[in-house]
Amino acid sequence: MTQTRAPVPPQGSSPAIATLLAALVREQATLVDVAARILRDRATAEDVVQDVVLKLCEASVCPEVAAPAPYLRRIVRNAAIDCARRHLRERCRLAPDAEADAVPAPCTCPQAHMERCEALRAVLAALAETPERTRRVFLAHRIDGVPQNVLAREAGISPTLVNFMIRDGTALCRAAAA
Numbered sequence: 001m002t003q004t005r006a007p008v009p010p011q012g013s014s015p016a017i018a019t020l021l022a023a024l025v026r027e028q029a030t031l032v033d034v035a036a037r038i039l040r041d042r043a044t045a046e047d048v049v050q051d052v053v054l055k056l057c058e059a060s061v062c063p064e065v066a067a068p069a070p071y072l073r074r075i076v077r078n079a080a081i082d083c084a085r086r087h088l089r090e091r092c093r094l095a096p097d098a099e100a101d102a103v104p105a106p107c108t109c110p111q112a113h114m115e116r117c118e119a120l121r122a123v124l125a126a127l128a129e130t131p132e133r134t135r136r137v138f139l140a141h142r143i144d145g146v147p148q149n150v151l152a153r154e155a156g157i158s159p160t161l162v163n164f165m166i167r168d169g170t171a172l173c174r175a176a177a178a
Helices: 015-026 028-040 040-060 069-095 096-103 111-130 133-143 147-157 159-177
Strands: none
Touching: 015 028, 015 040, 015 069, 028 040, 028 069, 028 133, 040 069, 111 133, 133 147, 133 159, 147 159
């Protein structure tokens, strides 16, 4: 087993940093275990503990700590949680290749694109034929997300009538798109 050398605190650093570094060397195995339980990877846990050592060495001031071991465990635990969150964000951002193959291309077939455009034109033409008030209420609710009770209050009509107008507009659009 190799002998672990205590990190040398920087010149002019507080005695509290030297105390924490000495405690860190004594508790290194425990601290790695704390991080490994969170990260489920011993190599990454060792990296987290080394990052804590570097941060302590770079610190110019440090508060006096009555119990350095629990203080260090808390620091390592927080650093491990931050590391786990960072890894999770990275995994979520980068989709694996297997999942990327299942994602459809935006426009794979010109025929399908043309059919969607024709359906959209038919829906717009059907909406143009509806009464102005019905069209305005329908678009405000379906496109802008305005709640029905707000539309009723603004138009000076009952919420039930707003509901019927939206229902009729939806049925009209579905029929035009079919």
